[in-house]
Structures are given as C-alpha cells and as structure tokens.
Amino acid sequence: MRRLRSARATSGSYTNCWDTARVGDDVAKSVAELGAGRLDASLANRVIYADALGRGLGVVEAKKSGPAADEVRALAQEVAGILEL
Known part of the structure; x- marks a missing residue:
C-alpha cells in the first residue's frame, strides 16, 4: 500500500489521507502494463x-x-x- 501523507486541516490538526494522484498514476501504469483498455x-x-x-x-x-x-x-x-x- 502507498504511504499516507499528512495534510494540515484548516483547524490546525493533522489528518491522514491517501496521496490519490500517485495512486491514480499507479493504477494507470498497471493497466497499461496489462495491455487492458481504459x-x-x-x-x-x-x-x-x-x-x-x-x-x-x-x-x-x-x-x-x-x-x-x-x-x-x-x-x-x-x-x-x-x-x-
């Protein structure tokens, strides 16, 4: 699994969230490697x-x-x- 990154909320507290851009890139790469259509x-x-x-x-x-x-x-x-x- 991808590492979680910390994002600072406007309240000043930290929350964990997925680095969705990187996850999407990984999925696109895997689809291309399989030769599957998107x-x-x-x-x-x-x-x-x-x-x-x-x-x-x-x-x-x-x-x-x-x-x-x-x-x-x-x-x-x-x-x-x-x-x-």
Whole structure:
C-alpha cells in the first residue's frame, strides 16, 4: 500500500489521507502494463461509497441522484456496452 501523507486541516490538526494522484498514476501504469483498455467512466473517491457499503446498500440505493449515482450508472452502461448486454 502507498504511504499516507499528512495534510494540515484548516483547524490546525493533522489528518491522514491517501496521496490519490500517485495512486491514480499507479493504477494507470498497471493497466497499461496489462495491455487492458481504459474505461472512460471513473469513480471518484467519495464518502457515499463507504457509507452505502456500511449500510449494505449500493450507491444508487443509498442516494438515487447525485454525482456518485451518475458515476455508477455511467460505469455500468460502459461495461454493459463492452459485454454487449
């Protein structure tokens, strides 16, 4: 796993967060090494994903509209197109 970096919040306290730019670069590199195609749709790092999972729900079940629901629908539509469903 990537190391966590410390980010100073406006309150002056420190919190741990992922260095998401580096994680994204690592994922892109791994995809290229596999020779796999990259999807146009992507999922951002959103709290709703963890919240929905913790409640035993999918994102669209937890909140039918919003950016996360739009991302999941776009991803499902793109995968369905690849699988010719």
